[in-house]
Amino acid sequence: MSVINQMLKDLEQRQQPESAGDNQPSQGLYLEQKSNKTSRVLILLLVLILFALGFIGWQMFSQKQIVNSIQVETATAEQLTTKATPREAEGIPAPGVNSSEQIEPGPIAELKKQEAEPKETELKAEAEPEQTNLAEPRQAKQGSAKTNQANANEAELAATIAENSQAQNPLVSSGLAQYQAVELVGSVEAERPSSTQADEPEPRFVIEKSNTQMTLAQRVTKLLTEAKSSFDKGYITEAIEKLEQVIRFEDGHIEARNLLAGAWYGRGELNSAIKVLNDGLQRYPSIEEWRLTAAKIFFKENNTAGALSYLDIELNNASKEFYTMKGSLARQLRQFAKAELAYIKLTQIEPHIGNWWLGLAIAQDSLGKQREAIASYKSVLARGGVSQDSAKFARQRIAQIEGQS
Helix, strand or coil: CHHHHHHHHHHHHHHHHHHHHHHHHHHHHHHHHHHHHHHHHHHHHHHHHHHHHHHHHHHHHHHHHHHHHHHHHHHHHHHHHHHHCHHHHCCCCCCCCCHHHHCCCCHHHHHHHHHHHHHHHHHHHHHHHHHHHHCCCHHHHHHHHHHHHHHHHHHHHHHHHHHHHHHHCCCCHHHHHHHHHHHHHHHHHHHCCCHHHHHCCCCCCCCCCCCCCCCHHHHHHHHHHHHHHHHHHCCHHHHHHHHHHHHHHCCCCHHHHHHHHHHHHHCCCHHHHHHHHHHHHHHCCCCHHHHHHHHHHHHHCCCHHHHHHCCCCCCCCCCHHHHHHHHHHHHHCCCHHHHHHHHHHHHHHCCCCHHHHHHHHHHHHHHCCHHHHHHHHHHHHHHCCCCHHHHHHHHHHHHHHHHHC
16 A cells, blocks of 8 residues: 555656646746737837827828918919009098908997098098099999999908908918908909990991892893703702793793703603793794704604604794704605705705705605706705715716606
């Protein structure tokens, strides 16, 4: 038993130093953690202090900048108002307003106002003879008085704003209120019209009626010119409207009716084109131009008989074009008598042209007028100006007719 007890004691002695050694590191770790927490708290407090100091410094700097800018703007505005109101720059208060009222409220202002009233009456008495000598209008005097009164009221309003602002915030509001008051006065003065502009008379425009009127011929010529321009540009509808106006003014206008028929035909309105020409020919049947235009329209529509019907008339002093087309259409329709008359006219107009004699010879030959035909064929050979085939044909017909006889 003693041996066992001795062994237990030895074991207890061994365990005590080991447990004592284990407690020493735990106590050191606890102290180290505590010191770390303390240092963190100190660093956080230091950062907060630095941030607060920086914020305070930035706020003071910004307030200083605002105050400086307001002072600069206030000084500039005061210079402008001093230039705009020379009476205030000279130290003379505006009529009806005491300068002390803008600064000193209360009984002091009232006393000074009472003292200033006799002075104002003296100034008014002195100003009236000067105005009468200058012979200025009464309206200009009233306008200047109203202007001075408005300036005084605006200055008083500005002072009131400045006092209220200073009572709220004496550091910043003083300069800001002064700036707002000066800005208010300057804006009102800028919007007020100047006396020179108000005195200037407004321009008057007088409209005078002209007695010059276009004659009917001038109006017709103008409309016809515009219609031709529209027709050349391709504005057919506009050209038709203007040509119809010309015809309403002058029903027998040859060129206008002719162009109107061509415009309708150009739009594919055949019936409208022929109607325009027929309306004119019913009243003026001897107008050659309208008959030629109608004949050309029918010829383009492959209506040879309709084309010849407009030329089947005897006209005095008809043109070469009229008889040429009439003779050609009559030959195509084998109406040689009408062709003969047409070519006779052509040989009378231009006797040196061989083609007219050839057309006459063919028409006479077709009618059985052999003697007249031989003479016309010989005239073809004598005048010349025809093709070799036409000349050969004339010789052969001469030989054939003479051989038959």
